[in-house]
Amino acid sequence: MPFVHLKQLDKHYESDADCVIALDKLELAIEEGCFLGVMGPSGSGKSTLLSILGGLCHPTSGKVLVDDIDLYGLNSEKRADFRREYLGFVFQSFNLIPYLTALENVMLPLAVKKMPGAEKKQRAVEVLGRVGLSHRIGHLPNQLSGGEQERVAIARALVNEPPLILADEPTGSLDIATSREIMDLFKQLNQEGQTIIMVTHNDEIRPYFDRTVVLRDGAIDSDSARTPKAVPQAG
Amino acid sequence: MRLETIAINNLRRRKSRLAFLIAGLLIGIATVVTLISLSTTLTEDIQIKMENYGANILITPQSDDLSLNYGGINLGGVSLDPQEIREADLSKISGIRNSRNIAAVAPKVLGALEVRGQRVMMMGVDPEKEFQLKKWWKVNGLPLKNEYDLVAGAEVAAKLGLVLGDSVEIGGETFTLTGILANTGSQDDQILIASLPVTQRLLGKEGTVSLVEVAALCGDCPVSEMVTQISEVLPGVNVSAIQQVVKTRMHALDQFRNFSLAVAAVVLLIGALVVFVTMMGSVNERTREIGIFRALGFRRSHIMHLILLESTVVSIVAGILGFLVGMGVTYLVLPLMTENEVSMHWDPLLAGGAVLLALLVGASASFYPALKASRLDPTEALRAL
Numbered sequence: 001m002p003f004v005h006l007k008q009l010d011k012h013y014e015s016d017a018d019c020v021i022a023l024d025k026l027e028l029a030i031e032e033g034c035f036l037g038v039m040g041p042s043g044s045g046k047s048t049l050l051s052i053l054g055g056l057c058h059p060t061s062g063k064v065l066v067d068d069i070d071l072y073g074l075n076s077e078k079r080a081d082f083r084r085e086y087l088g089f090v091f092q093s094f095n096l097i098p099y100l101t102a103l104e105n106v107m108l109p110l111a112v113k114k115m116p117g118a119e120k121k122q123r124a125v126e127v128l129g130r131v132g133l134s135h136r137i138g139h140l141p142n143q144l145s146g147g148e149q150e151r152v153a154i155a156r157a158l159v160n161e162p163p164l165i166l167a168d169e170p171t172g173s174l175d176i177a178t179s180r181e182i183m184d185l186f187k188q189l190n191q192e193g194q195t196i197i198m199v200t201h202n203d204e205i206r207p208y209f210d211r212t213v214v215l216r217d218g219a220i221d222s223d224s225a226r227t228p229k230a231v232p233q234a235g
Numbered sequence: 236m237r238l239e240t241i242a243i244n245n246l247r248r249r250k251s252r253l254a255f256l257i258a259g260l261l262i263g264i265a266t267v268v269t270l271i272s273l274s275t276t277l278t279e280d281i282q283i284k285m286e287n288y289g290a291n292i293l294i295t296p297q298s299d300d301l302s303l304n305y306g307g308i309n310l311g312g313v314s315l316d317p318q319e320i321r322e323a324d325l326s327k328i329s330g331i332r333n334s335r336n337i338a339a340v341a342p343k344v345l346g347a348l349e350v351r352g353q354r355v356m357m358m359g360v361d362p363e364k365e366f367q368l369k370k371w372w373k374v375n376g377l378p379l380k381n382e383y384d385l386v387a388g389a390e391v392a393a394k395l396g397l398v399l400g401d402s403v404e405i406g407g408e409t410f411t412l413t414g415i416l417a418n419t420g421s422q423d424d425q426i427l428i429a430s431l432p433v434t435q436r437l438l439g440k441e442g443t444v445s446l447v448e449v450a451a452l453c454g455d456c457p458v459s460e461m462v463t464q465i466s467e468v469l470p471g472v473n474v475s476a477i478q479q480v481v482k483t484r485m486h487a488l489d490q491f492r493n494f495s496l497a498v499a500a501v502v503l504l505i506g507a508l509v510v511f512v513t514m515m516g517s518v519n520e521r522t523r524e525i526g527i528f529r530a531l532g533f534r535r536s537h538i539m540h541l542i543l544l545e546s547t548v549v550s551i552v553a554g555i556l557g558f559l560v561g562m563g564v565t566y567l568v569l570p571l572m573t574e575n576e577v578s579m580h581w582d583p584l585l586a587g588g589a590v591l592l593a594l595l596v597g598a599s600a601s602f603y604p605a606l607k608a609s610r611l612d613p614t615e616a617l618r619a620l
Contacts, residue, residue, distance in 0.1 A: 056530060057614045077534045084532025095527045099248035100241065107236035109531045120236050140248075156531070 001068070002029035003195060004053070004164065009062035011048050011218070022048040023059070024218040030197065032163070035190040037209035038199045045218040046199045047168065053197065054087060054166050055079045066164065084109055088157025090167040094149040096141040096156075102128065102148075103137040106155045113160075127155040131185060147178035154185065158194075165189070167198040171205060183208050238537065242544040253549070256513050260553035261560060263506020264593050268561025270495040271585060273568065277491065280573045292462060294447035295473045296320050319443035320472050322435075328449070331464040338450040341368050344431060345445040346438035350405050351395050357405070357427045359434020368450055372423070375399070376414035382433050385410035388424040389417060406437045503596060510600035514546060518604045522611060529613035542605035543598065550597030554590030561589070 009026040012019050022045045030036055038046045051057035052064060055071050064071040066086060074082060083089075088109075096105045106124040113120075128137055131151040141149055150170060157165050167186070171179035183205050190196050190210075198209070206212055214221045246253045296319055320342075328340055341364040348357045362379035366372065376399045379386055385405075387397050392415045397403065401412045410429060418424055435441050451461050458476045466474045518525070525538055533541075566579060 051614050054530065077536065080529065080532050080534040080537075082532075083530065087532070089530050091527075091530075095523070097241075097524060097527065099245050104236060104240065104244065108241070108528075111236045111238055111241060112533055112537045117236065124236075160532075 003032040003034075003067060004028075004030040004197070005063075005065040006049075006053075007063040007065070009049075009052065009064070010060045011045070011052065011057075012060045021218050023052070026062070026219065028213065028220065030195070032195055033190075033193055034195055035187070035208065035210045036197045037206060037212040038197065038215065039201060039203070039206070039212060040215035040221065042201065044215040044221075046201075046215050048218075049215070050166055050168055050197070050199045054089060055083050084112070084160060086162050086164055088160060088162040088165040090150075090153050090157045090165065090170050092169040092172045094141070094146075094153045094173075096149055096152055098141055101138050101140055102133060102144065102152045102155075105141070105152055106159050108156060109160045124155070124159055127158045128152075130158070131155045146174055147181060150174060150178070150182050151185070154182070154189075158189070163195060165194060165196045167196060169200055169202075170198065171200065171202055176204075179205065238541050238544060242541055242548060246545055246548060252513065252517060256510060256546075256549045257553045257556065259509025259513060260506050260550060260593055260597055261557045262509075263503040263596065264554055264557025264589050265560040265564065266502035266506075267499040267592065268558050268585060268589050269564045269568070270499045272562060272565045272579065272582070273572070274492055274495040275582075276565070276569060276579060277572060291458060291477050292449035292451055292465065293473075293475050293477060294320065294449065294465065294469065295475075296445070297471055297473050319440060319445065320447065320469075322442050322444050324469055325444070325447065327468040328465055331461070331468055333451075333461050333464060336451050336461065339364050339368050341365050341448045341450075342431065342444040343446055343448070344435050344438060344440050344443065346434075346440065348405055348427075348437060350403065350427065353395065355391055355395070355427055356422075356425060357429065357434055357437070359429055359431040359438070361431050365428075368448060369423075371419065373417035374414040375417060376412075378414055379428065379430055380413065381411075382430050383408065383410050384413045384429070386414040386416060386428040387412060388426045388428075389415060389419075390424040391427060408433065408437065503592070507596045507600045510546070510549075510597055511604070514542070514601045514604040515607075518542065518608045521608070525608050525611050526613045529611070535609040538609040538611075539605045542608050543601060546597045546601035546605075547594065550593040551590060553597070554593030555586075557593060558586045558589040 006026055006028040009023050009028075010021075011023040012021055014020075024045075026045075026049070038049060040046050048057065052059050053066075055064075055074075058072060066082075069082065069086075071079065071082065096102075097108065100108070103121070103124055106128055107120050110120040110123065125134070125137065128134055131154050133148060133151050133155065136144060136148060141152070144152065154170075157167075170186070171182055174182060179202075186196060186198070187208050209224075212222075212224045214223075322342060325340060325342055328334070328337065331337075341361060343361075343365070344359040346357055347354050349355075350357075360379070366374075366378050372378075374386060376386075377384075385403055387395070391397075392412075395403075397412050397415070399412060399415060403410045403412055405427075416423060416428075431444075435443070449465070451458055462474050462476045466472075528538060528541070529535075562579065562581070569579065
């Protein structure tokens with residue numbers, strides 16, 4: 001059974017004049033431990049897909065099953081609980097809280113969890129160590145470089161030990177060298193068993209993915225899972 | 236890390252917004268505290284002044300007066316069997332239930348006597364009580380001290396040609412004129428005033444008094460009830476309240492209190508508005524942040540909790556500071572409003588009330604912004620996604 005299953009997913013944005021189809025009868029099954037890249041030109045529906053996957057945006061019709069939980073069958077508060085337990089978000093523009101230190105930003109998902117304060121701190125310090133930021137835990141976001149902020153954002157996504165990480169253009173605002181470091185970090189996490197779904201239009205990071213889905217006009221244009229890598233022909 | 240940590244860090248690291256929020260509420264609370272503490276202190280002050288300003292209960296002997304009055308022509312009255320009030324009975328007044336509301340009991344005896352060949356009105360008084368009650372008396376010279384001291388009204392002094400220090404013989408006793416009252420424009424101008432026992436003796440009315448004036452300090456106690464209480468302990472006399480005096484006093488106090496409350500309400504409303512606008516602005520400014528919280532798995536109730544938590548911290552700080560500022564302003568303003576020595580009260584009830592009021596205003600002004608924040612659509616909030 002796939003870990004994430006999208007069934008007949010439709011999303012229309014209706015404005016006064018017309019109706020924009022963002023997703024069109026999308027079917028997608030993602031196995032646990034997969035590092036999936038979702039690519040496609042802007043307007044292809046990949047951001048919408050991520051929002052829906054993240055339980056932030058109701059699809060017009062269709063179902064999202066994660067670990068066999070029907071995400072949009074839950075009410076809004078339960079969906080918030082789901083996000084906390086199952087998902088780690090890494091946003092394009094890091095989205096750190098400016099008035100909280102790196103450590104506090106990482107602890108944010110734990111703030112509404114019942115857990116002793118010392119354990120929260122210990123877990124946050126530990127994940128900050130994993131992303132290589134042990135030395136900057138007391139700094140505010142504006143005292144950190146772009147790469148460091150990204151690492152804080154990744155640590156924040158990991159702190160809850162979620163089964164699924166959703167990343168939106170995590171390299172969008174980084175230089176090439178830093179992008180490579182960050183992608184190496186994601187790859188390493190994936191190799192440790194972490195399921196990751198990443199939206200990007202940066203073709204250079206494509207080699208990091210186990211599987212790449214390309215969207216066009218809200219539907220799957222190509223899926224590397226269905227076109228197995230070319231196997232060298234014998235003789 | 237708990238919600239409290241987020242709220243406190245947000246407040247701590249956005250100092251200008253915090254200052255603005257606190258200031259808005261603080262001004263409101265400080266005004267309320269100032270007005271309440273001023274009005275309490277001044278009410279007391281006014282009460283003290285009013286207590287000193289004449290009597291409001293009159294005790295007179297019961298007499299079966301027959302008024303000879305026909306067709307609008309007054310032919311004088313015939314007093315049938317007038318009863319005097321026994322001086323010894325007066326101590327019973329201090330036994331009534333509201334006795335602590337009595338500021339002064341001033342008995343007096345009245346009668347006509349011949350002085351230097353002219354008939355004049357003589358009044359025997361308890362010097363201390365009488366001069367305490369009649370604050371408007373201006374004595375040229377000294378008020379009564381010794382038994383044979385005499386104070387004369389302005390007109391009677393002129394009529395008899397009395398000057399300060401004169402020896403005056405009345406009914407075989409020799410008095411020394413120690414003071415002359417400045418013109419009051421009332422009956423007092425025509426009266427000779429001496430101490431009660433000696434006057435009683437001269438008039439042959441030992442142990443009785445003609446009239447008792449009582450000053451009851453009634454900020455809020457019903458004077459009519461005190462009248463009843465006095466009547467109960469002094470049967471056979473007339474006790475009546477000078478309603479005019481009572482009503483005027485109450486009215487003046489009420490008006491002052493109402494005015495203070497109205498001003499306080501307006502200022503508080505403005506304070507609430509400042510908090511509302513600032514909180515609303517803060518929510519709009521934090522749209523993205525709230526989206527992040529929601530994406531990270533905060534429930535709507537958590538967001539609401541967070542915003543209300545911040546407003547609670549602000550309210551408590553503003554309440555405490557508002558109370559202190561209010562008391563400070565009272566301390567500075569009080570000397571300008573009264574010449575009396577009035578002590579300020581550090582009322583813990585007022586302090587608690589100030590904090591409670593701040594919480595109430597802060598919470599109600601932040602409730603809608605908090606609700607709005609909790610209802611933000613996370614995708615709208617995170618337009619980048």
